[in-house]
Amino acid sequence: MAQTYEDMDAIAMLKADHRKVEEIFAAFEKATSKAKKQALAEQACLELKVHTVIEEEIFYPACKGEIEEDLLKEAYVEHDSAKQLINEIEAGGPEDDFYDSKVKVLSEMIEHHVEEEEKRSEGMFSQARAAGLDMDALADAMRARKATAMEEFQAGKPAEPLTLREENGGEEPSLDEVATPAP
Ligand SMILES: [Fe+2]
Numbered sequence: 001m002a003q004t005y006e007d008m009d010a011i012a013m014l015k016a017d018h019r020k021v022e023e024i025f026a027a028f029e030k031a032t033s034k035a036k037k038q039a040l041a042e043q044a045c046l047e048l049k050v051h052t053v054i055e056e057e058i059f060y061p062a063c064k065g066e067i068e069e070d071l072l073k074e075a076y077v078e079h080d081s082a083k084q085l086i087n088e089i090e091a092g093g094p095e096d097d098f099y100d101s102k103v104k105v106l107s108e109m110i111e112h113h114v115e116e117e118e119k120r121s122e123g124m125f126s127q128a129r130a131a132g133l134d135m136d137a138l139a140d141a142m143r144a145r146k147a148t149a150m151e152e153f154q155a156g157k158p159a160e161p162l163t164l165r166e167e168n169g170g171e172e173p174s175l176d177e178v179a180t181p182a183p
């Protein structure tokens with residue numbers, strides 16, 4: 001029997017999110033009507049915003065000090081690049097010249113990022129598993145945060161980049177400032 005979302009550990013949960021977003025991007029590629037494209041693009045953006053929040057507030061801080069630091073820092077920067085495109089896509093529509101291109105580039109960025117997370121042995125998830133993180137406790141925390149994040153973003157909150165100078169009054173924050181576990 002397929003595992004339900006409620007029973008998944010942290011890595012299974014994050015991977016299930018990845019598969020869901022990949023399906024939405026695949027459907028976008030096939031869609032022909034503008035309305036359908038916009039609905040799918042917005043669904044992908046919402047799912048990605050929620051996913052980045054649970055990783056950044058819960059999973060990534062738990063990884064800090066436990067996995068290769070460069071990999072962790074790159075993941076934050078990749079999230080932030082994706083968030084800039086997500087906010088652009090959400091502010092626009094399929095009548096825009098670059099709309100489809102932005103969705104396509106976002107999907108390619110996410111494909112690369114997911115590869116870095118899921119890669120066998122040296123990927124982030126493999127390193128986190130090898131480090132012995134408590135994947136059930138992390139899953140519970142992520143499920144709870146997922147519900148509140150979904151509400152916040154459905155109410156119209158934009159994605160918030162963490163590592164960018166322009167978002168931080170001209171100063172680049174440190175990893176310690178960015179990867180603070182959720183209270
Ligand atoms: Fe992820």
Ligand SMILES: [Fe+2]
Nearest residue numbers: 055075113117
């Ligand atoms: Fe990620």
